[in-house]
Amino acid sequence: MTGATHILAAAALYQRGGLKTPYLFVFAFLSHFLLDAVPHFDMELQWNYIPVACAGAYLLIVGKWQGDYKVLIAGLLGALPDIFLVLQPGSNFSVFHNLFHFKKLYPVSKTLLTAEMAFLIICVITLLYKKHRVLK
Numbered sequence: 001m002t003g004a005t006h007i008l009a010a011a012a013l014y015q016r017g018g019l020k021t022p023y024l025f026v027f028a029f030l031s032h033f034l035l036d037a038v039p040h041f042d043m044e045l046q047w048n049y050i051p052v053a054c055a056g057a058y059l060l061i062v063g064k065w066q067g068d069y070k071v072l073i074a075g076l077l078g079a080l081p082d083i084f085l086v087l088q089p090g091s092n093f094s095v096f097h098n099l100f101h102f103k104k105l106y107p108v109s110k111t112l113l114t115a116e117m118a119f120l121i122i123c124v125i126t127l128l129y130k131k132h133r134v135l136k
């Protein structure tokens with residue numbers, strides 16, 4: 001998955017999760033492994049920088065608009081496993097990460113990238129709605 005997809009999916013989960021914040025942060029982090037398990041077209045790292053910057057800027061706008069910058073933390077938690085992977089390739093965490101990652105045993109169609117972009121757009125739209133409030 002692209003970094004932007006991880007970030008926006010985790011943020012959307014936080015936004016609409018309906019649980020208390022600490023649980024939502026845990027699920028935002030765990031969402032990374034679930035998304036990586038889905039067959040997908042992986043882009044080269046350098047193609048991720050601009051979409052990730054755009055996702056971060058979008059979450060800044062959403063956070064300011066809704067008065068809740070924790071949506072940024074959730075987004076970061078969604079990308080954190082890949083950040084570790086880039087910073088410490090070959091570490092135990094990288095091995096753990098790769099256990100969950102989709103195994104590319106055949107040529108992956110770029111159609112999957114289109115499906116991922118559709119999912120990403122759904123996340124962007126989901127983030128336009130006010131945060132789901134937890135009932136006490």
Ligand SMILES: [Zn+2]
Pocket residue numbers: 032036081082097101
């Ligand atoms: Zn990953």
